Amino acid sequence: MNKEQSINQEHLTVYEVFIRSARGLDHKHVGSLHAESPEHALMYARDCYLRRSEGVSVWVVKASDITASQDTDLENFIDPMDDKDYRHATHYVLPESVTNM
Numbered sequence: 001m002n003k004e005q006s007i008n009q010e011h012l013t014v015y016e017v018f019i020r021s022a023r024g025l026d027h028k029h030v031g032s033l034h035a036e037s038p039e040h041a042l043m044y045a046r047d048c049y050l051r052r053s054e055g056v057s058v059w060v061v062k063a064s065d066i067t068a069s070q071d072t073d074l075e076n077f078i079d080p081m082d083d084k085d086y087r088h089a090t091h092y093v094l095p096e097s098v099t100n101m
Contacts, residue, residue, distance in 0.1 A: 014063040015041040017048075019055040027059055038062075 012034035018027035030049050035041035041060040050058060069077060 012036060013041075015045070015060040016063050016066060017041075017045045018059040018061070019045075019049055020057040021055050023056055027057065032063065033060075035060075 013036070015033055015035055015038070016029060017031050017033060019030045020027045033041060033044050033048065035044050038060060042058065045058050045060050049055070
């Protein structure tokens with residue numbers, strides 16, 4: 001990589017790309033790309049991820065705008081719910097008249 005390419009990459013932002021494969025489905029994360037602006041990111045995502053009509057919708061989001069939990073947060077997110085068995089369907093006893101659930 002030469003000096004000019006290095007300088008140009010300093011002005012690029014990382015975007016995460018999400019594609020919805022069909023109407024009514026969720027958007028799924030498909031990858032990341034570098035772009036100068038959200039508009040460019042959308043064009044690049046279209047060119048990279050929708051070449052073969054893989055989807056009907058594309059989202060691009062600045063990676064720096066995403067707040068996500070970490071593996072170390074799992075204990076705080078999950079464990080507090082372990083003592084609340086009423087949140088699980090297995091806590092409830094079904095009446096005999098209910099044959100299919």
